[in-house]
Amino acid sequence: MSCYVIAEAGTNHAHPDPAERIARAQSLIGAAQRAGANAVKFQAFFDGEELFCPLEGDEKRWPRWRDSELNEGVWLMLADAAGRRGIDLLLSVFQDRGIELLKRLKPRWVKVASRAASSFPYGKVEGFFLVSMKEPAPSRPLHSRLYCVPEYPTPLGKARWGTAFEGLSDHSGTVWPGLDAIFRGAKFLEVHFNIPDCDAGPDAPVCLTVDQLKLLCEARDAVAKMR
Numbered sequence: 181m182s183c184y185v186i187a188e189a190g191t192n193h194a195h196p197d198p199a200e201r202i203a204r205a206q207s208l209i210g211a212a213q214r215a216g217a218n219a220v221k222f223q224a225f226f227d228g229e230e231l232f233c234p235l236e237g238d239e240k241r242w243p244r245w246r247d248s249e250l251n252e253g254v255w256l257m258l259a260d261a262a263g264r265r266g267i268d269l270l271l272s273v274f275q276d277r278g279i280e281l282l283k284r285l286k287p288r289w290v291k292v293a294s295r296a297a298s299s300f301p302y303g304k305v306e307g308f309f310l311v312s313m314k315e316p317a318p319s320r321p322l323h324s325r326l327y328c329v330p331e332y333p334t335p336l337g338k339a340r341w342g343t344a345f346e347g348l349s350d351h352s353g354t355v356w357p358g359l360d361a362i363f364r365g366a367k368f369l370e371v372h373f374n375i376p377d378c379d380a381g382p383d384a385p386v387c388l389t390v391d392q393l394k395l396l397c398e399a400r401d402a403v404a405k406m407r
Contacts, residue, residue: 182404183362184347185397186219186270186291186310186370187212191248192378192387193222201247202254204378209262209269211375211390216397219268221291221370225249226277233274233296244381252281259285272296279304291370294328294349310368316344326368333385341366353386358396362403371396 189212193204205222212220225245231238250258255271262269272293273282282290282305292300294312302309309320312328328349329338334357341348341361347368348361358369374380374387388396 181367183366183400184218184368185216185393185400186221186368187215187217187393188221188349188370188372189374190221190223190372190380190383191225191244192374192380192383193250194244194248194379194381196247198250201250202258205250205254205258206261207375207377209258209265209267212373212393213262213265213267215373215390215394216401217267217393219270219288220262221270221272223248223272223274223293224255224278224281226275229275229277231274232276232301233293233299235295241382252284255281256284259287276301282307294330310347310370312349312370313345316342324368326370332383351386353388355388355392355395359399362396362399369396369400 189208193201193208195201209220227246227249259269268288270287270289270291272291274296279301290307290309292309292311297311297313309323310326311323312326314329324346326347326349327341327345332351333353334351336352339350339352339357347366349370350357358371361369372383372387373393380387
């Protein structure tokens with residue numbers, strides 16, 4: 181299996197107008213597919229429900245999360261549209277409504293963010309989990325561990341993939357850790373990306389361009405041919 185590249189769109193589709201959110205999400209899906217990513221991943225939030233993985237400062241994050249909210253039907257439509265393009269749509273969820281959405285979506289992989297790694301209700305949803313974490317916790321059946329340093333951006337001295345993990349979730353905002361991980365045999369690589377028409381908000385410092393994402397995907401394909 182060649183390295184599975186996940187293009188993390190996060191909440192880059194956020195906008196006060198719900199129709200514009202959908203249009204932006206569609207544009208991000210298309211850009212990720214054209215760059216050659218295996219999957220495009222969003223973060224899904226639902227107003228009015230507590231997170232099962234709260235962090236200090238979330239009250240300041242909620243205005244953006246509200247501007248990124250999409251209902252279940254829209255997420256299902258976007259997943260179908262992505263599938264027709266030949267790219268997987270993945271979601272990171274943080275609430276019970278998100279878990280119910282995953283049950284309907286049945287994504288190829290269930291991506292668990294580092295903030296939710298210890299509190300995610302794994303028993304409530306079926307699937308193979310890709311779990312971001314900073315320390316190599318014991319591997320579980322149906323889990324793959326992605327090395328993740330939750331610093332935005334992550335200094336290069338901390339961003340290097342370690343082989344105790346199956347993959348890398350990179351927040352360096354550069355291509356170098358991703359290229360290194362691909363060439364050394366990582367099974368999964370997750371990188372943030374954005375397109376000019378979307379506002380990445382607080383994630384802007386860690387977002388790659390579409391051209392940089394494409395370079396990583398070309399490296400993935402080159403390594404697969406060489407091996």
